[in-house]
Amino acid sequence: MRVINGKTTSHMDAAEVAAWMEMHSGITIDLGAGDGRFVRSLAKSRPDRGAIALDLCEANLRAASRTAPANALFVVADALALPDELRGLANRVTVNFPWGSLLRGLIQGEPGLLAGLAALANRQAVIDVVLNGGALAETNWPLEMGAERVVASLRSIGAKVDSPCLVGREDLRDYPTTWAKRLAFGRDPRGVRIVARLG
């Protein structure tokens, strides 16, 4: 899979990924990681765990990848066609404020995304998704109905899904991603959090 570190791009094969994983007591994978700050701060706060930021956009990941500790990886890939090297790796998968094909994939139950999610997560993994009202509105879904669609998608891969929780300005302000901060101070600070468990 394609990994970036600042301006450098390299390739990690399955054996290298497995060796990196062995050094950590658990792995979080953040899909649609944006600028990767969430993963960098996770990696700093839990040096014993690995954290992987995955996004389509290489340029956005560069700055955080340059200053992150060694227990963070920054992967350029499409969440709808996840790299095989990541199979069975994650104890926790986060998807924070998805848009574009990632959001549509969750709402429409895109088979590539769901198969990848199921394969990525190990047997007891938690999948933690936070959606925002503005992004859903752009895809013509009201917040609650969009959330229901995502719940149905996660159930279709056998996940047990908690009742979605509404999140507001205060929650967003404390949520450690760049997009959460932007939304917290914007015009539409509504969101919904969906937590699901596999296994």
Ligand SMILES: C[S@@+](CC[C@H](N)C(=O)[O-])C[C@H]1O[C@@H](n2cnc3c(N)ncnc32)[C@H](O)[C@@H]1O
């Ligand atoms: C609104 S941003 C949120 C970024 C970050 N999670 C945050 O909270 O700050 C949505 C991100 O999803 C990424 N994205 C959209 N579709 C994707 C896909 N199919 N695979 C990987 N990333 C995707 C975009 O490149 C963008 O960085």
